[in-house]
Amino acid sequence: MITNPETQPTRGTQLSEQVARQLTHAIHTGDMRPGERLPTEAALGERYGISRSVVREAISMLRNAGLVTSRRGSGSFVAEVPTVALRLAIPDPSLQSVIRLLELRRALEVEAARLAAQRRTPSQLRRIRNAMADIDEAVEIGADGVDQDMAFHRAIAEASNNTHFTAIIDFYNRFLHHAITVTRTNESLRETFMAQVIEEHQAIVDAIDQGDEDAAAQAAARHLEHAEWRLRQAPTDLLERLEDTATDTPV
Amino acid sequence: MITNPETQPTRGTQLSEQVARQLTHAIHTGDMRPGERLPTEAALGERYGISRSVVREAISMLRNAGLVTSRRGSGSFVAEVPTVALRLAIPDPSLQSVIRLLELRRALEVEAARLAAQRRTPSQLRRIRNAMADIDEAVEIGADGVDQDMAFHRAIAEASNNTHFTAIIDFYNRFLHHAITVTRTNESLRETFMAQVIEEHQAIVDAIDQGDEDAAAQAAARHLEHAEWRLRQAPTDLLERLEDTATDTPV
DNA sequence: ATTTATAATGTTGTCTGACAAATCCATTGG
DNA sequence: CCAATGGATTTGTCAGACAACATTATAAAT
Numbered sequence: 001m002i003t004n005p006e007t008q009p010t011r012g013t014q015l016s017e018q019v020a021r022q023l024t025h026a027i028h029t030g031d032m033r034p035g036e037r038l039p040t041e042a043a044l045g046e047r048y049g050i051s052r053s054v055v056r057e058a059i060s061m062l063r064n065a066g067l068v069t070s071r072r073g074s075g076s077f078v079a080e081v082p083t084v085a086l087r088l089a090i091p092d093p094s095l096q097s098v099i100r101l102l103e104l105r106r107a108l109e110v111e112a113a114r115l116a117a118q119r120r121t122p123s124q125l126r127r128i129r130n131a132m133a134d135i136d137e138a139v140e141i142g143a144d145g146v147d148q149d150m151a152f153h154r155a156i157a158e159a160s161n162n163t164h165f166t167a168i169i170d171f172y173n174r175f176l177h178h179a180i181t182v183t184r185t186n187e188s189l190r191e192t193f194m195a196q197v198i199e200e201h202q203a204i205v206d207a208i209d210q211g212d213e214d215a216a217a218q219a220a221a222r223h224l225e226h227a228e229w230r231l232r233q234a235p236t237d238l239l240e241r242l243e244d245t246a247t248d249t250p251v
Numbered sequence: 252m253i254t255n256p257e258t259q260p261t262r263g264t265q266l267s268e269q270v271a272r273q274l275t276h277a278i279h280t281g282d283m284r285p286g287e288r289l290p291t292e293a294a295l296g297e298r299y300g301i302s303r304s305v306v307r308e309a310i311s312m313l314r315n316a317g318l319v320t321s322r323r324g325s326g327s328f329v330a331e332v333p334t335v336a337l338r339l340a341i342p343d344p345s346l347q348s349v350i351r352l353l354e355l356r357r358a359l360e361v362e363a364a365r366l367a368a369q370r371r372t373p374s375q376l377r378r379i380r381n382a383m384a385d386i387d388e389a390v391e392i393g394a395d396g397v398d399q400d401m402a403f404h405r406a407i408a409e410a411s412n413n414t415h416f417t418a419i420i421d422f423y424n425r426f427l428h429h430a431i432t433v434t435r436t437n438e439s440l441r442e443t444f445m446a447q448v449i450e451e452h453q454a455i456v457d458a459i460d461q462g463d464e465d466a467a468a469q470a471a472a473r474h475l476e477h478a479e480w481r482l483r484q485a486p487t488d489l490l491e492r493l494e495d496t497a498t499d500t501p502v
Numbered sequence: 503a504t505t506t507a508t509a510a511t512g513t514t515g516t517c518t519g520a521c522a523a524a525t526c527c528a529t530t531g532g
Numbered sequence: 533c534c535a536a537t538g539g540a541t542t543t544g545t546c547a548g549a550c551a552a553c554a555t556t557a558t559a560a561a562t
Contacts, residue, residue: 064315073524085336111358324553
């Protein structure tokens with residue numbers, strides 16, 4: 001029932017999608033500021049010449065994308081920290097997929113280590129050191145130390161002082177947890193592996209400590225190259241078990 | 252109007268959200284398999300004892316989460332490749348934020364160039380070359396060539412044959428568009444800048460062509476370092492215009 | 503009998519109108 | 533000045549209808 005050609009949404013297949021795009025654009029460009037209230041559903045319907053159903057569907061998309069929040073009786077508001085949803089395929093747990101994730105991890109963590117060497121604050125450096133000590137502690141009492149390992153790498157990402165790195169690394173860590181566990185629970189190779197890992201970690205931390213960005217990046221790159229090698233060394237039966245425990249990861 | 256206590260959705264504030272959770276669970280547990288058709292909206296409304304509006308809103312959530320796709324006249328289907336949504340904060344358009352994005356870009360594109368040098372297929376290499384030619388063409392007719400530039404970098408990411416890279420690069424490209432445009436529309440520096448850019452691009456492509464992964468990574472790193480430098484060289488009035496559109500909301 | 507056109511049916515997208523539930527606001531009363 | 537209360541506003545849900553498109557069954561033609 002498009003009655004207002006002036007503000008008619010741009011062509012597209014789905015009406016609600018067109019409206020959602022327009023509103024999204026208004027938020028992205030700062031035309032509507034965080035915390036600000038959106039026009040009422042009725043008003044938006046009037047403006048675009050569409051029914052309230054379509055407006056609701058459009059707002060539902062924005063809500064789902066984390067751009068707005070709605071409060072019954074009050075209205076819909078631009079989120080205080082607007083987010084966009086980056087839709088990514090769920091990695092299947094095959095060895096191939098895990099290696100693709102390691103490639104991404106290498107890209108991010110090498111650069112994160114470089115930035116950390118440049119910018120880490122004293123307290124961030126302290127936290128990195130503590131995380132490294134936690135790994136040793138966990139290994140000594142017989143645990144696999146995977147959680148501590150991930151916390152260590154996260155501490156480095158935090159020291160990069162660039163939230164993009166931490167956000168993406170957090171996201172992918174969920175899918176890597178199991179893979180790392182596999183390489184650690186390999187009894188025969190465990191001791192030599194752990195010794196390698198600890199030494200590689202130490203090299204990264206030293207470089208960050210000294211503010212040597214190239215050395216930090218190089219140490220991180222070496223660590224992740226070796227991580228891939230260690231994963232490939234894991235016996236085939238363990239890798240198959242990797243396939244069995246498919247993602248029970250929630251959205 | 253919950254009439255069927257047997258299948259009553261679990262407790263929660265929003266009816267549609269409860270239904271969405273149930274359906275999501277059914278998909279995750281493999282109760283509904285990829286490609287399978289969901290029950291019709293009317294049937295779902297019947298099953299849960301809710302109106303079609305609520306069912307539609309619930310399905311809208313799943314659609315937005317990438318779990319299902321809907322075809323008018325046909326039905327809604329479980330997506331072939333289920334996705335998860337990574338929600339990231341929207342970068343504000345300040346110079347500082349743009350530089351943070353460039354840092355992320357550097358991390359990804361350096362590694363993407365390395366992988367592309369290892370794995371690019373002949374057709375992928377051809378596409379990269381075409382994209383590079385498109386930039387020249389656009390510049391010659393007086394356009395800024397920003398879109399073509401981004402397409403060029405995307406072609407390289409594709410040649411890495413790792414979908415994680417393309418997905419993330421696509422995501423942040425949206426926010427870099429304006430910043431790149433600023434550095435390009437600077438009349439006084441434009442010619443020298445474009446000459447630099449073209450030369451840097453050529454170096455990347457040559458390395459990828461020859462399969463020299465280290466050279467490709469190095470060329471990409473240099474390109475992005477220079478990109479940051481060029482951005483900083485942009486006259487202050489242009490940069491301020493970049494800052495002006497920023498949210499000055501205190502958070 | 504096979505293929506092609508046509509009709510019937512089913513499904514999602516959109517419109518309209520109504521009411522419930524929660525919130526907001528202004529007036530009133532102390 | 534403050535609190536309570538009532539009305540107005542706004543989102544959430546319900547209900548029914550039609551439009552647009554897809555699928556399937558039926559009929560027609562060669």
